[in-house]
Amino acid sequence: MISRPGPRPRRRAARPTPDVPDRGERDRSTPPTIMHVDMDAFYASVELRRRPELIGKPVLVGGATRGVVLSATYPARAHGISGGMPMTRARRLCPEAIVVPPDFDSYAETSRGIRAIFESFTAVVESASIDEAFLDLTGALHGCRTASSPAVLIGELIRAKVHDEQGITCSVGIGPTKFVAKLASTAAKPDGLREVPPADVVPFLHQLPVEAMWGVGEATAAKLHRLGLHKVAELAHAPRATLQRAFGIHQGAHLHDLSWGRDARPVVGRPPERSIGSEETFGRDTDDEEVVRRELLRMADRTAARMRKSEVLGRTVVITVRFADYTQITRSGTMRGLSDSGGEIHAQALALWTALGLRRARIRKVYVRVEGLVDRAEAHVQPELGEPEHGWREAERAMDAAVAKFGPQAVRRASLTRPTRPDRLSSPEPGFLGPY
Numbered sequence: 001m002i003s004r005p006g007p008r009p010r011r012r013a014a015r016p017t018p019d020v021p022d023r024g025e026r027d028r029s030t031p032p033t034i035m036h037v038d039m040d041a042f043y044a045s046v047e048l049r050r051r052p053e054l055i056g057k058p059v060l061v062g063g064a065t066r067g068v069v070l071s072a073t074y075p076a077r078a079h080g081i082s083g084g085m086p087m088t089r090a091r092r093l094c095p096e097a098i099v100v101p102p103d104f105d106s107y108a109e110t111s112r113g114i115r116a117i118f119e120s121f122t123a124v125v126e127s128a129s130i131d132e133a134f135l136d137l138t139g140a141l142h143g144c145r146t147a148s149s150p151a152v153l154i155g156e157l158i159r160a161k162v163h164d165e166q167g168i169t170c171s172v173g174i175g176p177t178k179f180v181a182k183l184a185s186t187a188a189k190p191d192g193l194r195e196v197p198p199a200d201v202v203p204f205l206h207q208l209p210v211e212a213m214w215g216v217g218e219a220t221a222a223k224l225h226r227l228g229l230h231k232v233a234e235l236a237h238a239p240r241a242t243l244q245r246a247f248g249i250h251q252g253a254h255l256h257d258l259s260w261g262r263d264a265r266p267v268v269g270r271p272p273e274r275s276i277g278s279e280e281t282f283g284r285d286t287d288d289e290e291v292v293r294r295e296l297l298r299m300a301d302r303t304a305a306r307m308r309k310s311e312v313l314g315r316t317v318v319i320t321v322r323f324a325d326y327t328q329i330t331r332s333g334t335m336r337g338l339s340d341s342g343g344e345i346h347a348q349a350l351a352l353w354t355a356l357g358l359r360r361a362r363i364r365k366v367y368v369r370v371e372g373l374v375d376r377a378e379a380h381v382q383p384e385l386g387e388p389e390h391g392w393r394e395a396e397r398a399m400d401a402a403v404a405k406f407g408p409q410a411v412r413r414a415s416l417t418r419p420t421r422p423d424r425l426s427s428p429e430p431g432f433l434g435p436y
């Protein structure tokens, strides 16, 4: 594994930048040590792991003809291809590129394995997306004194473990803030490590172009360019008031703060989300509203049955809709209270689906999940006398018992055993529903 640790940091005592006001969030003598770990070309790397014959070749993950590039290997990037680019354009840029369809389940599984590695080093892990996370090492390093940087040591250990256990490479950035750590990992890519000690933050930031800043998208970058600001150094020396006039009081001040490395956002460690869900891939893509609605009901029931079996209740319903072009959207909503009722989960899932307002979209797969799970025993559920759902819960428990005794075909909701549209009355689709 190649390591590119960047220029050796000079060990100087941290000193506040003249422009930095003391905000009192922390003792300035001990700035936090924050690490950002980002997988390199994550989806594509997972695909290469099981197809080693593709290593070194331009590989794109996404739908072959429609949609966008979800991930591209570095040889593909050398042709100017980047994530989010329309697949048709990418294939024009690199006709020999090999396109593989995404397998989100295996990416999620890999992601869980990587998170476990992070958690073996610090309890404060904040997942930023499926393939990147912030780690607060401040506590882990407390009182640690070695000749070389202990954070770099931990970073290299994490990189080695991710490679050994998951067979993919990642890049690590280390800095006193999330913002700097994130930019440092970008600077280290691919397969490298970069530490920016507190004393080097301002020179590190100031040599970057404004569009390299985390959170500065195309529109903001264009606006900064119109103000004549191309380098972060120029942004930093622009009058704060000018930025606030152009971007608003809050965003203008935020941009100015970031350009001096001031970023008070903490790493928020969350326990990994417990969730239970079920998913359905349609035999072939469908644009039939009715088919999707019925599947939502079936999955809500199935999820609720699993929750009752695991003796848990949940509050947040999440639906994911994956389209024929392999893009997907996820929406979540909260139920009135903790529940394990298929009827309540379905009502929430259906509301989320309806709010999407999709018209004739071609859909490959839907997924219903309940998050924020708590053990039933800890939930202190009050008897819900008088609640309309009460009857449903009893009925659903009776269904569970019948299914346990007679098998999955024993009980089904009426709306799942008959077609729901009058024009389908003559042609029910018995094969579609599958087992409960």
Ligand SMILES: [Mg+2]
Pocket: 038, 039, 040, 041, 042, 131, 132
């Ligand atoms: Mg990444």
